[in-house]
Amino acid sequence: MKNLFKAKEIPFGELEQYGIAKEAFLDLPKKALDSLLTGRLSPLMKLSIEGKNGKIYSLPAKVKLHRNADGTTALRIFPAMKEIRNDFSLTEKELGKLKDNQTIVKSINRGNGTERCYLQLDKETNTVMHVKASEIHIPDAIGEA
Numbered sequence: 262m263k264n265l266f267k268a269k270e271i272p273f274g275e276l277e278q279y280g281i282a283k284e285a286f287l288d289l290p291k292k293a294l295d296s297l298l299t300g301r302l303s304p305l306m307k308l309s310i311e312g313k314n315g316k317i318y319s320l321p322a323k324v325k326l327h328r329n330a331d332g333t334t335a336l337r338i339f340p341a342m343k344e345i346r347n348d349f350s351l352t353e354k355e356l357g358k359l360k361d362n363q364t365i366v367k368s369i370n371r372g373n374g375t376e377r378c379y380l381q382l383d384k385e386t387n388t389v390m391h392v393k394a395s396e397i398h399i400p401d402a403i404g405e406a
Contacts, residue, residue: 264298266326270334271297279338280309280319297326305341305385323386342387349380349389359389366394 273283287294293304302323310318322340329335345356349369358365359382368375369391377394 264295265300265328266298266334268298271326272334272336275336276324279324279336280317281306297324300326302339302383302390308338308340321386323383323388339383339386339388341385345382345387345389347389349391351380351389355380 271286273286276286277283289303297303302325305321305323307319308322308324310320312318320340322338325337325339327335327337345359347356349367351359351365351367355365355367359380362382362384364379364381366377366379369378378391379394379397380389380391382388383390
């Protein structure tokens with residue numbers, strides 16, 4: 262899979278805010294770094310966040326690199342949750358399908374209209390992941406891309 266991000270675009274300052282030093286990040290296994298540079302999720306990592314009281318809290322989370330509208334790279338954090346956050350107003354039947362490792366297709370209201378999206382559950386974080394159907398390219402024949 263083609264890299265969407267270059268190593269120099271990794272927001273190391275933002276990672277350090279979550280307790281991950283540049284050296285530690287670059288020491289991740291090659292498979293984890295490749296996932297991030299191709300726009301996919303990292304494996305579960307331990308992040309550290311300072312609370313308003315100054316206390317440091319650790320939480321397991323996955324991270325993903327994201328391209329902002331202005332072309333800069335940002336970090337998206339997906340903390341491990343005890344329960345699924347139903348941000349897409351899914352029915353109990355739809356949630357059941359996701360829990361059974363199925364992918365569902367649903368029209369999602371994205372502020373400027375609805376878009377058909379594929380949704381899947383990341384069971385390690387209990388996050389409903391989504392991608393626009395229009396962003397998925399399926400080749401006409403095997404071997405085409």
